[in-house]
Each structure stands twice: as C-alpha cells, then as structure tokens.
Amino acid sequence: MRNAWISSSTRSRLNSAATDSRTGTPRPHSSTWTRDVGSHAVRVALTFATCVGLWFVAGCAGGAPVPAEPSPISERFGAPTVHSPVDVAAQAADPCRTLLTDSELLALGLPTTGRPRSYLGVQECSWTAEDGQSLALAADHDRDLLADAYRARRRGVFRAITVAGFPAVLEKTGTGDLNSCTVTTGLGPGQALTAQWFGKEPLASNPDACQLAERATATVVRKLPPA
Secondary structure (H helix, E strand, O other), rough: OOOOOOOOOHHHHHHHHEEEEOEEEEOOOHHHHHHHHHHHHHHHHHHHHHHHHHHHHHOOOOOOOOOOOOOOOOOOOOOOOOOOOOOOOHHHHHHHHHOOOHHHHHOOOOOOOOOOEEEEEEEEEEEEEOOEEEEEEEEOOOHHHHHHHHHOOOOOOEEEEEEOOOEEEEEEEEOOOOOOEEEEEEEOEEEEEEEEEOOOOOOHHOOOHHHHHHHHHHHHHHOEEEE
C-alpha cells in the first residue's frame, strides 16, 4: 500500500503544479490539452481540404458548377459562306456532258469531246486543245471544296476572288512563267466547282490561265438552278 500513500509535501507540490499561482484556477492537464488542440487542428484542416475540393466541383457556397465556355473553332478555316446557293448535283455525275455545251467549249478554244476521270470520288472532265492548253472541271455536291482549299493553302499564290457573285479562291504554284491556275468556287453547303487551266507558256506572251479558269467557271455557274 506504499504506492497509495502520498506525503503532505508531495501532495502540496502536485496541487501547486495543477493550480495557477496567480489566479488559483486549476491548470489544464498538459497531455489532455495537447490532445484536444491537436484534434481541433486536424478537424480544421480536414474541413478546409474538403471545402477546397468541393469548390472545384460546385463551390463551397453550394452554387451549381459553371461549365467552361468551349473555344470557338471554325470548320470553314476562313472560307466565306454562300448566301444564295445553287445546285450542282445534276451536273456532278457526268461533267463531260452537262457542264459546258459544244458552243461554250468552242468559245473557250477547246474541243467538244472531253475525257472523264474519277478522282477521290469526284467526277472530273478535261478538254485539251490542239495548241496544248487544257481545262479540267470537277463538280462536287457533297463536299465543301472551298473550305478544303482554305484549309490546305498549298499553292504559292492564294487569293480570294468572286466569280459570278460566288466566293472563290485563285491558286497558282508561283508568280513565274508557269501558266497554270486553279479556281475553286463555293456554290452552297457541300457544293463547289473546281476549274484548272493549263495555258501556254511563257505567261508574259500568252493568255492568263487564271482568267480563262474564271471564265470557264462563270459560264458553268450562271446556268445552275437555285438550291
């Protein structure tokens, strides 16, 4: 029972350690106080971490999450929109017979018989004159060739133009003596006409291939019915 008996002097020291000497109020037990403070700090930290996590989802104030605005991305790559479309579907299947009449071909200095070709699912017709000049026409009614031309921009010369009131682009491999030119004209959603003219060289002493390609395009476009 020796451990159960405490002397008066020892009891006095213990009471003194447990009591504030200035106020006489009991001191908090050191281990209990440390444990309480630690538990409180953990609870505060967990609450803050939870609030921060929820803020990213819905906000600590309980507001609904605000979705980010999507970045506007144009699918036309700068190509103009056709406001009064025409329909080229009837001519697209057989361009050698439907795009230009015999008299129109002769006026362009071309023979009346063309050579058909299919390229990447698009029907094309080409006419070659006796002096070596040639024209190739392709009509597409389910693909935006004008937007494709703006997206690629593969030629040395790329210039936006208007043909018979429709947006078009003129492309050449360069500004030298090579006298060839491609004109792509938008006719409506998924509809376009491409004309490629290979002219006589040098360019300085022969008709400009771009002017001839524009002329052939305008001849075709003016006959097309509204979409």
